Amino acid sequence: MQILIAPDSYKDALPASDAARAIAHGIQRVLPEATLIRCPMGDGGEGTLDALLDATGAERREQRVQDALGRPCEAAWGWHAESRSAFIELAEASGLQQIPRDQRSALHSTTHGVGELILAALDAGAETLLLTLGGSATNDAGAGMLQALGARLLDAEGKPLAPGGAALAELQTLDLSGLDPRLAKLRVETAVDVDNPLLGERGASAVFGPQKGASDAEVATLDAALAHFADATAATLGDDHRDLPGAGAAGGMGFAARAFFGAELRPGIELVMQQVGFDALLAEADLVITGEGQLDGQSLAGKTPVGISRRAAANGVPCVALVGRLGEGWQACHAEGITAAFALADGPMALDDALTRCAELLSDRAEGVVRLFNARRG
Structure with missing residues (x-):
């Protein structure tokens, strides 16, 4: 099984490279034998x-x-x-x-x-x-x-x-x-x-x-x-x-x-995907995990998770978004290739706590996602 890990940065918490590492850590708890391709992304903003x-x-x-x-x-x-x-x-x-x-x-x-x-x-x-x-x-x-x-x-x-x-x-x-x-x-x-x-x-x-x-x-x-x-x-x-x-x-x-x-x-996101050779990486992937600080209706205007999900959908690859917050209108992202989206917080949490625990929460959500995905595969 090959999983493409392609998050953006999580503002005020983690750069994209650290976010990719945290997601990989969570996956490895469940699927230590999986091939993980870490591909930190950006859409023009910081990172x-x-x-x-x-x-x-x-x-x-x-x-x-x-x-x-x-x-x-x-x-x-x-x-x-x-x-x-x-x-x-x-x-x-x-x-x-x-x-x-x-x-x-x-x-x-x-x-x-x-x-x-x-x-x-x-x-x-x-x-x-x-x-x-x-x-x-x-x-x-x-x-x-x-x-x-x-x-x-x-x-x-x-x-x-x-x-x-x-x-x-x-x-x-x-x-x-x-x-x-x-x-x-x-x-x-x-x-x-x-x-x-x-x-x-x-x-x-x-x-x-x-x-x-x-x-x-x-x-x-x-x-x-x-x-x-x-x-x-x-x-x-x-x-x-x-x-x-x-x-x-x-x-x-x-x-x-x-x-x-x-x-x-x-x-x-299109320019970055071109530079990193994203299509070649996607061609071998069974699952894509992406994310950033927030997913909402404005994400459709060119934010990383939706840019990646559109490309993944065109190639028939499921795409899951792990985000700090699900904002207003995020459900529209389903029509753009987001198979499922999950907020990171595991309960009521102050913003400062969420920022401090971002890597931990990312690992936990990634673990949960691949447990479900693996169960579906039988």
């Missing part, structure tokens, strides 16, 4: 870089950059010398998990650090960039990234805009003449884990701004500021990408990647 490094053997590099609040931090990125490819995860430089809850500021957070990582990749000689979006603390539509790469965003007095999405309301001049010329030859692929547009009730500010510290009034401020930036971008470039599915990813970074780099926006 995707680790999955890509594991799959490709790319070199892990560190770069000192600004975090989302402009403070110095060390951010990892990946370099694959043979293919001249760089892997950059936005969350490494501008991630929400790096910012304490009481310090989160959607109005003023910046993607400047992502631009600094792109410069490091260009300095290394990158010809291809895979940029993964998700888990961001930012809502500036990539303005900070552009400034780091040499663009000038100026107000009516010709002064550079302050960091953050709110300052985009003051944009008078979008000067791209100073953009690093090496960008023109860089092929960019962008991995997104949502399909939201840039603006409106499903846009970056309305849907994701509150988790980044934005009040209702600040959401309205940000949405108007990003609309102004979209107008200026369309006037400068001649194309308008505000309604593109995925444009709202990572506070509008999907919009910036398409508008300024010509990047194709693809579901992150």
Whole structure:
């Protein structure tokens, strides 16, 4: 029997590699003779870089950059010398998990650090960039990234805009003449884990701004500021990408990647599956176990468990999801190939306890799943 173990990370608890190890431990209690293939996954959010490094053997590099609040931090990125490819995860430089809850500021957070990582990749000689979006603390539509790469965003007095999405309301001049010329030859692929547009009730500010510290009034401020930036971008470039599915990813970074780099926006889980050779692994599997922190109706927009379950269903392989929480609308995932889904908690439990015990709970649920699966096989 061969089981493919392909979880994403469990936010604030376990990276995907540790989650895969915990699931394998639970399975081995029941089926020590089973062939277990651990394949940590990601869909563009935090932890995707680790999955890509594991799959490709790319070199892990560190770069000192600004975090989302402009403070110095060390951010990892990946370099694959043979293919001249760089892997950059936005969350490494501008991630929400790096910012304490009481310090989160959607109005003023910046993607400047992502631009600094792109410069490091260009300095290394990158010809291809895979940029993964998700888990961001930012809502500036990539303005900070552009400034780091040499663009000038100026107000009516010709002064550079302050960091953050709110300052985009003051944009008078979008000067791209100073953009690093090496960008023109860089092929960019962008991995997104949502399909939201840039603006409106499903846009970056309305849907994701509150988790980044934005009040209702600040959401309205940000949405108007990003609309102004979209107008200026369309006037400068001649194309308008505000309604593109995925444009709202990572506070509008999907919009910036398409508008300024010509990047194709693809579901992150599809790009990661391609990089890890997922189809070849799936072809030999009798069962797939996946999971992440939460399964809900929004998982259908491109989250790891559903991306994997769709592929598994197409190949006739049962797929079980082990998740921290079953949220509203999770039942819709059954129609997308999730054979069964189980929450990890084994009783009433405080969040801190659940996070601390995540590995233990994963092992226990995995054991229960394979006991049922093995009984069904007779």
